[in-house]
Amino acid sequence: MVDPRIVAGSDYRASDREWTRIDWRAHRRRVGLPGASVNYVEIGEGEPLVFVHGVSGCWQNWLGGLVAVELAVAAPEAFERLVLVSAAGIINTWRPEERAVVTAWAWRHFSPLFADRGRQIVTRPRLRRAVFGPFVRFPNRLADDVLVEQIVNGLRQAEGFEPALADLIRTDFRDGLATIEIPTLIVWGLSDRVVPVAAAASYHRRIPHSRLEIFERTGHVHQLERPLRFNALLDEFLE
Numbered sequence: 367m368v369d370p371r372i373v374a375g376s377d378y379r380a381s382d383r384e385w386t387r388i389d390w391r392a393h394r395r396r397v398g399l400p401g402a403s404v405n406y407v408e409i410g411e412g413e414p415l416v417f418v419h420g421v422s423g424c425w426q427n428w429l430g431g432l433v434a435v436e437l438a439v440a441a442p443e444a445f446e447r448l449v450l451v452s453a454a455g456i457i458n459t460w461r462p463e464e465r466a467v468v469t470a471w472a473w474r475h476f477s478p479l480f481a482d483r484g485r486q487i488v489t490r491p492r493l494r495r496a497v498f499g500p501f502v503r504f505p506n507r508l509a510d511d512v513l514v515e516q517i518v519n520g521l522r523q524a525e526g527f528e529p530a531l532a533d534l535i536r537t538d539f540r541d542g543l544a545t546i547e548i549p550t551l552i553v554w555g556l557s558d559r560v561v562p563v564a565a566a567a568s569y570h571r572r573i574p575h576s577r578l579e580i581f582e583r584t585g586h587v588h589q590l591e592r593p594l595r596f597n598a599l600l601d602e603f604l605e
Contacts, residue, residue, distance in 0.1 A: 379508050381593040439542040448550040452586050455539040456565040484517035503557045503585040543572035550576040551603045555584035
């Protein structure tokens with residue numbers, strides 16, 4: 367049965383909030399990799415489903431489309447399906463190098479300040495819009511605790527942000543996308559200001575067995591903005 371809020375278009379931020387009732391500390395793990403120690407969460411049973419967070423993210427806010435594409439191209443036999451959510455890897459923004467320099471400077475100077483003032487930011491409408499407006503279509507509609515979690519756990523990851531962003535800007539996977547033969551779901555927000563929706567069409571055109579879903583009135587983080595619609599779509603595709 368389709369949730370009536372999805373049909374009516376009133377599903378923005380709607381969620382059963384099951385994640386708030388989970389003791390995530392019991393599921394956190396750490397693994398040592400060459401040059402880094404990585405945190406991850408392992409929960410559930412059955413066939414493995416891997417969620418990868420993106421630049422400036424953390425395990426609470428997974429994105430990671432660029433990494434997923436790279437893995438699918440390098441080791442296609444290891445995966446059965448692929449989901450790309452507002453993925454980087456196709457640069458189609460105006461003057462990306464200059465924008466990356468400005469973004470890195472702002473992140474270096476302001477992210478530690480914001481990370482310590484998460485509750486203050488989300489309770490002030492103008493500041494809330496200024497911080498989350500580039501990523502979220504309607505920042506003032508999302509729950510306070512959801513936004514605070516993104517600030518506290520995401521903005522603190524400032525140390526590796528600049529080199530990761532620099533690598534992202536220099537990476538373009540367009541030539542290798544045709545080799546991805548597994549079923550691929552591409553999900554994009556029509557109002558995405560981080561990776562414009564034109565990149566979605568480019569991914570869809572180049573990946574042979576892909577399906578494109580555009581979310582209207584949605585920014586860069588569908589799983590936070592429209593969790594009911596997104597989760598239903600993900601369940602249907604993976605089944």
